[in-house]
Amino acid sequence: MIRTLIESRDKTISYAAYRLLKYRFRNSPNVDITMKQLDDLMKGLNYSISDTSTDYSTGNPIALGNYIAQSIIDYGHTDGSNELNNYSNQYYTPTNPALPLNNPDNNSDLVINPNRWQPLSFNTFIDQSGNLIEGSTPTFLGPEWGNVKPFNLNESEKTIYQRSGNNYLVYDDPGSPPLLDISSSTASSDAYKWGFSLVSIWSSHLDPHDNVMWDVSPKSIGNINFESLPNDIQNYNDFYQVEKGGDISVGHTINPYTQTPYKEQIVPRGDYTRVLAEFWADGPDSETPPGHWFTILNYVNDHELFIKKWHGTGDKLDNLEWDVKSYFTLAGTMHDCSIAAWGIKGWYDYIRPISVPFVLWQN
Structure with a gap:
């Protein structure tokens, strides 16, 4: 039986x-x-x-x-994702013209809104799955994703905005990112310039030959008090270390399992930052960014010290029951994270770092 x-x-x-x-x-x-x-x-x-x-x-x-x-x-077919039409955008259109990447310095006639998203035109484009697409101008993926039915997001978390008569649903709205005012100096403009300058400065940290060495062990990275997290855009410059890189985390004094101090792991900063970026980028030969969290879950599930108890209590669950429940929980969470994140991205329609130098050069 x-x-x-x-x-x-x-x-x-x-x-x-x-x-x-x-x-x-x-x-x-x-x-x-x-x-x-x-x-x-x-x-x-x-x-x-x-x-x-x-x-x-x-x-x-x-x-x-x-x-x-x-x-x-x-x-x-009914969850708001527009799957039957290959998830295409139903009403979003970009404000800015595409930036041709083959010769971006020779496009002085382009009029760019410095606070809105800009498409990019490629002679040859390779998507995240490794597919070659000739002469492509990729669309904004998922700007209407806030309209998708969530797993566990509450109505109280939702704000409905309208643009051109169309709804943009935003969950857990963080408020507007800093906006550039080209006619006057404002705190928002200063934060705009600071944020995109940070991208440029930290990109230079990818250089493996800058002779900067970091301790990348838990002794020096991680462990930030909740009270130290920035609660406003204006506080970011106190949280991130612009020139050095990283944040104000203090690390951990003791390994909670061994009850001994962590050993330092000194490596070139450029190696660490590149590996960190590649780890989360998930290119064509990996499991994609959302799937990455499931590889982490698999690692935890397969660890010899892990005990499969729901919420850490009760009887130990068999492998199948645990996998079904843990995968369902993580999948629902990732689903809601994507709805919240892309709902915010779609509504605020913010400019990308690659477009900003061109915008500032124009102005």
Whole structure:
């Protein structure tokens, strides 16, 4: 009996995952390879890929798996993401003309709003998945994402803004970023210039030959008191160390597990900053930025000292139950983070660092 239940459970999970993956990646690059790998995996499990029934009323585990997948797919058509139109923007249009990157210094005729987003035009563009796109001007991805139905964001966290008669939903609104006033000097303009100067200065820290060495161990990095976090844009220059790099974190005196001091790890600053950027950038051969958090979760889950108890209490959970609950919780959290972050980005429509030198040169 137990064996039959386990086999049924495995079938349901396998078919649910298979149908959903087939649907999600049906238009992906190298789709033929992806589809063959999915089909081969199912065939290797001796599962028929031709059984598409969703009527699970008789207790058919295959039909239940297909039904679960179809339910998720159907929900994605109604969640505000515009999935049926390949997630395209429904009304957002950029204020600024595109900046041609082949010769940006020869575009003095472009009139740029210094506080709004600007597209970039490439002769050759390689997207995050490693796909080559000739003569491309990529669109703003997800500026209307605040309209997507959240997992656990509350109505009390939501603000509805309007631009050109269209709604932009913003959760946990942090307020406007600093704006440049080209006619007068203001605190906001000063913060604007300071922030983008910081990007330029910290970009120079990527140089591995500047002979600056850092201790990158927990002894010197991390551990910031909540009271020390900046609560206003004007306080950022007290929090970030402009010339040196990094912030005002004080590190940790003792390793809480070994109860001994951390050993210093002295490395070139340029190596550390480049690896840190690459670690979170997630290029074409990785799991993408959202998926990165799941690799961290996997690392924690697989650690020999980790005990799988929900909220740290009660009985120890088996691996499947723990994976389902922990993945669902993290996925819902990441879903809400994306809605909040891109809702803010879409509404404030802020300029990118690469456009700022051109803007300041014009003015």
